[in-house]
Amino acid sequence: AQSVTQLDSQVPVFEEAPVELRCNYSSSVSVYLFWYVQYPNQGLQLLLKYLSGSTLVKGINGFEAEFNKSQTSFHLRKPSVHISDTAEYFCAVSGDTGAGSYQLTFGKGTKLSVIP
Amino acid sequence: DAGVIQSPRHEVTEMGQEVTLRCKPISGHNSLFWYRQTMMRGLELLIYFNNNVPIDDSGMPEDRFSAKMPNASFSTLKIQPSEPRDSAVYFCASSPRDPGSAKNIQYFGAGTRLSVL
Numbered sequence: 001a002q003s004v005t006q007l008d009s010q011v012p013v014f015e016e017a018p019v020e021l022r023c024n025y026s027s028s029v030s031v032y033l034f035w036y037v038q039y040p041n042q043g044l045q046l047l048l049k050y051l052s053g054s055t056l057v058k059g060i061n062g063f064e065a066e067f068n069k070s071q072t073s074f075h076l077r078k079p080s081v082h083i084s085d086t087a088e089y090f091c092a093v094s095g096d097t098g099a100g101s102y103q104l105t106f107g108k109g110t111k112l113s114v115i116p
Numbered sequence: 117d118a119g120v121i122q123s124p125r126h127e128v129t130e131m132g133q134e135v136t137l138r139c140k141p142i143s144g145h146n147s148l149f150w151y152r153q154t155m156m157r158g159l160e161l162l163i164y165f166n167n168n169v170p171i172d173d174s175g176m177p178e179d180r181f182s183a184k185m186p187n188a189s190f191s192t193l194k195i196q197p198s199e200p201r202d203s204a205v206y207f208c209a210s211s212p213r214d215p216g217s218a219k220n221i222q223y224f225g226a227g228t229r230l231s232v233l
Binding site for chain 2: 032034036042043044045046049051094095103104106107108109
């Protein structure tokens with residue numbers, strides 16, 4: 001079974017300050033990790049992904065995340081946030097759960113509010 | 117590519133009525149997923165299809181919910197009869213026919229916001 005924990009449901013941060021959104025996962029199989037962003041009244045958009053290779057992955061809009069296998073974490077970071085980054089961010093894990101199925105398991109989401 | 121297309125974007129109906137949500141996946145994708153998003157429960161996987169065949173429908177809340185995928189380019193999620201507690205945003209997502217790890221990437225539609233009065 002897979003699970004994802006996003007410890008912070010809401011994160012307020014001032015504009016141009018750095019931000020880190022935390023994500024921890026558990027899985028009994030090799031994992032693939034994702035961050036999705038959801039702007040108000042929109043669908044989920046892929047922000048970045050870890051499939052293999054370098055543990056530091058860069059995504060759109062200046063975000064990056066680091067896969068840490070020993071700590072089972074995949075925290076999302078941005079060195080300087082902008083008002084337009086205000087959105088809800090979802091961490092997700094995927095892996096072969098059997099019969100070739102690759103389901104995504106989502107965390108509860110973290111609402112990032114950027115304060116002018 | 118047009119992305120995953122869902123219709124309608126908004127649906128308002130009365131309790132007891134039948135509701136049908138539609139989804140057109142990205143061309144060439146062979147897996148399709150239906151999710152429900154609510155404030156209380158977050159994102160829940162309802163059902164997913166692989167090559168038009170339902171693989172896991174354990175997330176479907178009850179018999180009032182049914183989903184079909186008659187061909188590779190179309191799927192429906194039907195609720196009959198609808199109840200106020202079905203009010204939520206329903207998302208469809210698809211993922212590619214790739215033997216490698218890219219098959220794990222899901223692409224989401226804009227969602228259908230359902231309100232059952």
